[in-house]
Amino acid sequence: MKTFNYHSAKDVKEASKLASSNSAFLAGGMTTIPSMKLGLASYKDIIDIKRIKKLSGIKISGKTVTIGATTKHSEVASSKDVKKAIPSLAALAEGIGDPQVRNRGTIGGSIANNDPAADYPSACIALNATIHTNNRSIDAEKFFRGMFETCLKSTEVIEAIEFSIPQKSSYQKLPNPASRYAIIGVYVAKHKTGINVGITGAKSCVYNDKDLAGALTKNFSSSAIDSVKISSSGMNSDIHASSDYRANMVKAFAKKAVDAC
Amino acid sequence: MKKIAIEVNGKKVSKEIQDHTTLSGLLRDILNLTGTHIGCDTSQCGACVVHVDGKSIKSCTALAADLDGSKVTTIEGLASNGKLHPMQEAFKKMHGLQCGFCTPGMVMSAVDLLKNKKNPSDQEIRDWLEGNICRCTGYHNIVAAVKEAASKM
Incomplete structure (x- = not known):
């Protein structure tokens, strides 16, 4: 790993001030550190935000669950409040990586990295999340831009993610058996205001499948999905799964998710 | 520095x-x-x-x-006063290792599991050890060792 200057920021203001186009914020480091070791990334400055107290924790209000950016996957998975308000979100966190990754990895790190096969981005889409940064509040649909790309600026720090509590929801994924990343993952959520179907792993970036959401709006049952055509065009194709297989699995796992709601 | x-x-x-x-x-x-x-x-x-x-x-x-x-x-x-930790004893007794390369990580991970779950099922042990890869044993004896340790701790 190439060397860098390590900084531990005491507050968000300091973290943002230290940041540049040649720096990275460090939360759990579950992607950043291996990426630096593999030579896929290098930075002049690593700005650790883990010790900033206000970035961690879970708050429930009447209609939303707000999770601080540096809250660990294991904390979300075991939170009684999250299990009660949005059980599918706690279950998603429990399915990320392995126990040691869940003991370090954070929700803010996951969405800032926007890995096309990460789990949390689909939750942000399905649960109408608002991403609060030190500058602004961003709708999830606008936040995720493309493969490993978000609308965040280099000095912008995610502070918290606010999820709407749905009437019903379920996240179902076909995990890669080695990494537990999603080969495909489907997050179905029924809100008073409408239905979202967040899909991860299938394309270069998470998306809300409007065709599936439309069919489920008319009839919220897994049989309603039978008639929806899922095109494999634009879907990922790799040693784990072809694009046709992924398209088929999107349908199968969407049905599974609806049945589990 | x-x-x-x-x-x-x-x-x-x-x-x-x-x-x-x-x-x-x-x-x-x-x-x-x-x-x-x-x-x-x-x-x-x-x-x-x-x-x-x-x-x-x-x-x-x-x-x-x-x-x-x-x-x-x-x-x-883990060992104290020259006495192996019950998890180490159990890996030895149940032959939960062959080449031994993965063993330190396996043992540390399994000890953490038993802190939170006193009597885990086979499935819970396998799920917990998801992030520990062993290329020798096929995991069977590792699971048996964790169960053995759970019965002694």
């Missing part, structure tokens, strides 16, 4: 380290605690699992600079 003070296996340690030194590097290269193994070095194989402030983590993917003030337990810290 950064100066850090941590506690390793109950002993206070104060060292000057490079900013990019990982915890596994600090343990192995600076403190000569080579029981913590490095396999993949990218947090997939679990050979480097240690406990930090009571929780199991992969030490290859934690910066030492960020652990200032932490308490670390490695495989060397």
